[in-house]
Structure formats: C-alpha cells, structure tokens
Amino acid sequence: MNPQARFKDTFPRDARAILALAGPLAVNNLVLAGMMLTNTVMAGRLGPGPLAGVAVGNSYYQAFWLFGLGVLMSISPLVAHAYGAGRDEEVGRRFRQGVWLALMLAVPLVGLLACVEPVLRWFGTDPRAIPHAAGYVYAMCFGMPAMLVFLAHRYASEGIGWTRPVMYTALVGLAVNVAGNLLFTRGSFGLPSLGAQGCGIATALACWAMLATMHLYQRRHAVYRRFGLFARFERPDRASLREILALGLPISGSVVSEGALFVVAALLMSTLGTVQVAAHQVAIAYAALMFMIPLSLHSATTIHVGHQLGRGDPVAGRNAGWAGIAMCGLVMAASSLVLLAARAGIAATFTADPAVIALATSLLLFVAVFQIPDGLQVGAAGALRGFKDARVPMLLNFTAYWLVGFPLAWWLGIRMGAGPDGIWTGLIAGLFTCAVLLIWRYRRISGSSSR
Numbered sequence: 393m394n395p396q397a398r399f400k401d402t403f404p405r406d407a408r409a410i411l412a413l414a415g416p417l418a419v420n421n422l423v424l425a426g427m428m429l430t431n432t433v434m435a436g437r438l439g440p441g442p443l444a445g446v447a448v449g450n451s452y453y454q455a456f457w458l459f460g461l462g463v464l465m466s467i468s469p470l471v472a473h474a475y476g477a478g479r480d481e482e483v484g485r486r487f488r489q490g491v492w493l494a495l496m497l498a499v500p501l502v503g504l505l506a507c508v509e510p511v512l513r514w515f516g517t518d519p520r521a522i523p524h525a526a527g528y529v530y531a532m533c534f535g536m537p538a539m540l541v542f543l544a545h546r547y548a549s550e551g552i553g554w555t556r557p558v559m560y561t562a563l564v565g566l567a568v569n570v571a572g573n574l575l576f577t578r579g580s581f582g583l584p585s586l587g588a589q590g591c592g593i594a595t596a597l598a599c600w601a602m603l604a605t606m607h608l609y610q611r612r613h614a615v616y617r618r619f620g621l622f623a624r625f626e627r628p629d630r631a632s633l634r635e636i637l638a639l640g641l642p643i644s645g646s647v648v649s650e651g652a653l654f655v656v657a658a659l660l661m662s663t664l665g666t667v668q669v670a671a672h673q674v675a676i677a678y679a680a681l682m683f684m685i686p687l688s689l690h691s692a693t694t695i696h697v698g699h700q701l702g703r704g705d706p707v708a709g710r711n712a713g714w715a716g717i718a719m720c721g722l723v724m725a726a727s728s729l730v731l732l733a734a735r736a737g738i739a740a741t742f743t744a745d746p747a748v749i750a751l752a753t754s755l756l757l758f759v760a761v762f763q764i765p766d767g768l769q770v771g772a773a774g775a776l777r778g779f780k781d782a783r784v785p786m787l788l789n790f791t792a793y794w795l796v797g798f799p800l801a802w803w804l805g806i807r808m809g810a811g812p813d814g815i816w817t818g819l820i821a822g823l824f825t826c827a828v829l830l831i832w833r834y835r836r837i838s839g840s841s842s843r
Contacts, residue, residue, distance in 0.1 A: 398707065398711060399711045399714055399715075402711045402712075402715070403714075403718075406696065406715035406716075407715055407719060409692075409696050409712070410689060410693055410696050410715060410716055411692075411719075412692075413550075413691075413692035413695050413696060414555075414691070414692035415555075415559075415688075416555040416556045416557075416558055416559035417550070417558060417559070417687075417688035417691050417692060418684065418685050418688035418689075419559040419562065419563070420555075420558045420559050420561070420562035420688070421684030421685070421687050421688045422685070423559075423562035423565065424562055424565070424684070425677075425680050425681040425684045427565060427566055427569040427595060427598060428450065428677060428680060430569055430570055430573055430594075431450070431569075431573065431577075431591040431594070431595065432446060432447075432677045432742060433742060434577040434578060434591060435577065435587070435588055435591055436670070436674075436742055436743040436744075437578075437743075437744075440666040440670045440745060440748065441520055441521065441666060442524050442587040443669075443670045443743065443748075444518070444521040444525075444662070444666045444669040444670050444673070445522075445523070445524020445525045445527070445528055445587070445588035446524070446525075446588045446591050446673070447521075447661075447662075447669050447670065447672065447676070448512065448517060448521050448522075448524075448659070448662050448669065449524070449525035449526070449527075449529045449532075449588060449592070450528065451654070451655045451658035452505075452511070452512070452529055453505060453532050454651055454654075454655055455648070455652055455655045456505055456536075457501070457536065458644075458647050458648050458651035458652070459497075459501070459644050459647075459648050460498075460536075460539075460540045460644075461543060461644075462640065462641075462643045462645070462646065462647035462648060463493065463497060463636075463637065463640035463641060463644045464490060464494060464497075464540065464543040464544055464640065465547060465640065465643050465777070466637075466640035466643050467486055467487070467490045467547035467548055467551060467636065467640075468547040468548075468550045468691065468694055468695060468698075469551070469639070469694055469698045469777050469780055470486050470636065470639065470780075471483050471486050471548055471550075471551025472550075472552075472553075472695050472697075472698025472699055472702060472778070473698050473702040473780070474486065474702065475552045475553070475698075475699065476698060476699040476701065476702020476703045477703070477704075480618050480619050480620075481619075481620070483548070483551070483619040483621075484619045484620040484623065485626070485629075485632060486548065486551075486632070486636070487544065487545075487548035487621050489626070489629060489632040489633055489636060490544035490547065490548060490636060491541055491544045491545075492633070493544070493633055493637075493640075494537075494540035494541045494544045495540070495541065498536055498537035498540050498541075501536055501540075502533050502537065505529055505533045506530070506533060508526050508530070509522060509526045512525060512526070512659075512662075515659050515663075516662075516663050517659065517662040517663065518663070518665060518669070520666060521662060521666060521669065524587060524589075525588065527586070527587070527588050527589030528588040528589055528591055529592065530589070530592070531589050531590075531591075531592025531593045531595075531596055532595060532596055533596075534593075534596040535592075535595060535596030535599035535600065536599075538596075538600040538602070538603040539599040539602075539603075541603055542561070542599065542602050542603040542606055545603070545606045545607060545610060546558050546561075546606060548610075548621065549606075549610065549616075550691060550695055551695065551698070552615075552619070553699065554615055554616075555692075555695075557609045557610070557613070558606075560609065561605040561609070562602065564602060565598040565599070565601055565602040568594070568598040569594050569595055569597075569598040571594075572590075572594025572595070572597050573590065573591060573594045575590075575594070576589075576591075576594055577590030577591050577594060578590075610622075639780055639782055642782035642783045642785070643777060643782045643786075645786035645789070645790070646786045646789040649786070649789040649790045649792075649793045649794065650793055650826070652793075653793040653794070653797050653798055653819065653822055654676065654819070656798060656801075657672070657815050657818075657819060658672060658673075660801065660802065660805060660806060660815055661812065661815065663806070664811055667745075667747050667751060668751065668812055670745070670752075671739075671748050671751035671752040671812065672812060672815075674739055674742040674748065674755070674756075675755035675758070675759050675816075677742065678731075678738055678756060679759045679762075679763070679766075682727045682731075682763065683763075685723050685727075686719075686720035686723050686724055686766070686767040686770050686771060689716055689719050689723065689771065689774070690716070690770045690774030692716070693712065693713060693716025693717075693771060693775050693778060694775070694777045694778045695778070696712045697713050697774075697775055697778025697779065698778045698780075700712050700778075701778065701779065709778065709779065709838070710838035712775075713774075713775030713778060713779070713834060714775070714834075716771050716774055716775050717768060717771035717772050717775055717831065717834070718771070719771065720768060720770055720771030721764060721767045721768045721771060722767075723767060724763040724764050724766060724767030724768075725763075725764050725767070727763050728760045728761070728764060731756060731759060731760040731763070732757075732760050735756035735757060736749075736753045738756060739752035739756060751812065754812075754813070755813075758816035758817070758820060759816075762816075762819060762820040762823050765820070765824040765826070765827040766823050766827075768827040768830075768831060769823060769830050769831075772827065772830035772831045772833070773785060773830055775834050776830065776833060776834055776837065779837055781833070784837075785830060785833060788826065788829040788833060789826060789830075791825070791829065792822050792823075792825035792826035792829055793822045793826065796821055796822050797818050797821055797822020797823070797825070798818065798822070799818070800818035800821050800822075801814065801815045801816075801817070801818025802815075802818070803818075804817050804818060805817075
C-alpha cells in the first residue's frame with residue numbers, strides 16, 4: 393500500500409487516539425490559559441498600569457519558565473518510547489531523575505527572576521509599568537520551584553498515555569488562582585488590593601496546589617504502581633540526567649526561541665506606552681487561550697508517535713505525526729474564522745478602556761492571520777519530538793524567529809514607526825517561516841525512518 397493511501401486509511405484511528413490523549417490536556421491547557429486570563433481581567437479592571445505590569449511581568453517570567461518547561465518536556469517522549477517498548481522500570485527512573493532535574497533548574501531560574509527591575513530599566517520599559525511588573529515577578533518566584541517539579545510529574549504521566557490527572561490538577565489550580573485573585577488582587581474580606589503583585593501571589597499559590605494534587609494522585613492511583621515511581625529514593629544519576637538533557641536542551645532551545653520572540657515583542661511594546669502594552673496583552677491573552685487546543689494536540693501527537701515507535705513501527709509513527717499536524721492546522725483555521733467575526737466583542741471583555749479596546753480590536757486581526765501557521769508549526773514540533781528529533785528543529789526555530797521574525801518586528805515596529813502593527817507583522821513572518829521549515833523537516837526525518 394502506498395504511503396498516501398496508508399495515511400488515509402490510518403487517519404481516523406490516529407485521530408481518535410490523539411483526541412483521546414488530547415482531551416484532558418486541552419482542558420488543562422485551557423484552564424492554565426484561563427489563569428492568565430483571570431490575571432489579565434482582574435488587573436485590567438484596576439487600570440492600564442496594573443494591566444501593563446501583568447503583561448510585562450508575565451513576559452519576563454515566561455522567558456525563564458519556558459527554558460525549564462522545554463528541558464522537562466523531554467521526559468514525555470523518553471517515557472513514551474520506554475512505555476511502548478514495555479520497559480516499566482525505565483519509566484520510573486526517568487520520572488525520579490526528572491524531579492531532581494526540576495529542583496536543580498529552580499535555583500538559577502529563581503535567581504534570574506529576582507533581577508527583573510534592573511533588566512526592565514535597562515530595556516527602557518515605561519517607568520510607570522516597572523513597579524507593577526516587578527511586584528508580579530517577585531511573587532511568581534515563590535511558585536517557580538513548584539511548577540517545575542509539577543512538570544516532571546506531568547510529563548511522566550503523559551508519557552504513559554495517562555493524561556486525565558493533568559486535567560484534574562489544572563482545575564484545582566484555576567480554583568486557587570481565582571480565589572487568590574479575589575483575595576489579593578481585588579481585595580476582599582478586609583484585605584487590601586495588591587494589584588499586579590496580587591495576581592502573582594494567586595498564581596504562585598496555584599502552582600503549589602497543582603503540585604500537591606498531582607503528587608497525591610500519582611501516589612494513590614493503581615495505574616502508576618507497575619512503574620514504581622516512588623518505590624525508592626534515588627540519588628541524581630549523571631548518565632540519566634545527561635540523557636534527559638541531551639533531548640531536553642534542544643527542545644528547550646526551540647521553545648525559548650519561540651517564547652522569547654513573544655517576550656521581546658511585549659518588551660518592545662513596553663517602550664511605546666501603557667495603552668499599547670495593554671492592547672498587546674489583550675491580543676496575546678486571546679491568542680494564548682486559543683493556542684492551548686493545538687498545544688494539547690501537539691503533546692498528544694508526541695505521545696502517540698512515541699508509542700508507535702517504541703513498538704517498532706516507524707510507518708505508523710510517521711502517519712500518526714501527519715495526523716497530528718493536520719488536526720492542529722484545522723483547529724486554528726476554525727479559530728481564525730471565529731476571531732474575524734467577533735474580535736471587537738472579544739477585546740471589550742478584557743478591559744473597559746476605550747483606547748485599549750480600539751487598538752486591541754485592530755491587533756486581534758493580526759492574531760487571526762497568524763493562527764493557522766502557528767497551529768501547523770506546533771503540530772510539526774510535536775511530531776518531531778515523538779521521533780526524538782530536536783537539534784535540527786532547534787536551529788530551524790532560531791532561524792525563523794530570530795533571523796526573520798524579530799528583525800522584521802523591530803525594523804517595522806520601532807525603526808519605521810509602524811508601532812504595534814509592525815511588531816505583529818514580524819511575529820506573523822516568523823511563525824509562517826517556522827511552519828514551512830518544520831513541516832519540511834518532519835517530511836524528511838519521518839520518511840527516512842520508515843523506509
């Protein structure tokens with residue numbers, strides 16, 4: 393049977409498998425985006441200053457958190473391959489070493505977060521936004537270690553195809569985040585309003601609640617017993633840590649290349665004024681919310697491809713990857729149509745400021761344009777990670793975002809004076825280039841492995 397016919401025959405089965413894995417992950421990702429949405433809405437009701445502070449502070453936090461996320465993301469394909477091959481003991485070992493790695497990463501990352509004020513002053517951020525942003529980041533320092541250790545738990549569970557607890561923990565996190573925002577951001581039960589810092593406190597508490605929930609679930613549920621996740625204390629093992637880092641560092645490089653582009657875009661916006669930053673935050677918050685669906689399909693594609701390859705079936709792995717890429721593209725195409733029809737109403741749900749609403753409505757048109765290439769590139773990235781291919785994709789991501797996207801955003805937005813429109817044009821160019829390059833890479837790497 394030729395490859396095209398085989399893909400048509402296997403797509404329904406692959407799509408069902410990916411959707412079964414992605415369902416709980418979609419809830420998790422949407423809930424996590426909902427936490428940021430809650431922060432944005434709460435801060436937006438306090439005025440452009442706190443809203444800009446959350447936007448800039450979260451962008452700064454994301455730059456370092458994404459590095460840890462990318463490194464620990466390697467646990468998922470490593471566990472998926474071990475699970476597909478029936479190596480249960482290796483699953484437990486990958487998890488335990490992943491927890492050690494998360495703790496090691498927390499130390500330098502928290503230290504870098506604490507440098508937020510001088511970095512923002514050096515970058516030229518609007519002085520009115522700096523106190524709000526710094527308060528948010530200082531509070532988030534408390535949550536960083538918990539989030540990293542949680543990720544080690546999460547990706548081990550995803551690797552064996554058990555994604556349901558990820559959804560439960562996210563719902564717990566959202567509940568804690570909403571309650572924390574009511575207490576510390578809005579100011580309830582006699583507590584003063586802490587503005588952007590209150591958003592950070594609420595989110596940090598949510599990180600600890602998610603870790604506690606996931607840890608207890610994995611200790612008690614029977615599905616994890618065969619892997620012995622907590623069967624014994626295990627010291628850090630250099631060889632095991634090197635294996636995780638060998639895949640995790642290139643993945644992190646790809647994640648940071650993309651994430652840092654959006655971080656720098658927010659910092660470029662911060663030099664234009666609080667209205668521009670606030671409008672950009674509205675556009676990014678919506679884009680991030682919708683991106684959570686293809687991101688869940690991305691993770692599910694990595695898992696499904698890894699299981700097929702672990703079983704020794706590269707052709708099935710190739711077709712599973714193409715199925716995931718197609719599904720991500722279709723989801724984002726539908727999202728773009730919704731956004732084109734309702735962007736003015738969407739902008740008004742985030743803020744009551746007329747100037748911010750007007751600019752955000754314009755920027756959401758750019759979001760509608762870039763969503764399709766954004767979906768395709770994240771789908772291709774997930775398929776490639778299922779093949780444990782990370783080094784070349786890292787270079788392709790860097791090329792797309794930092795040799796195409798950033799120079800264009802800076803040139804059009806800052807040097808040519810196009811402002812937010814120019815910056816978003818650069819973002820679109822970077823995403824489109826990345827989608828083309830990663831799909832080309834997947835076609836090449838999956839084709840050679842299936843021969």
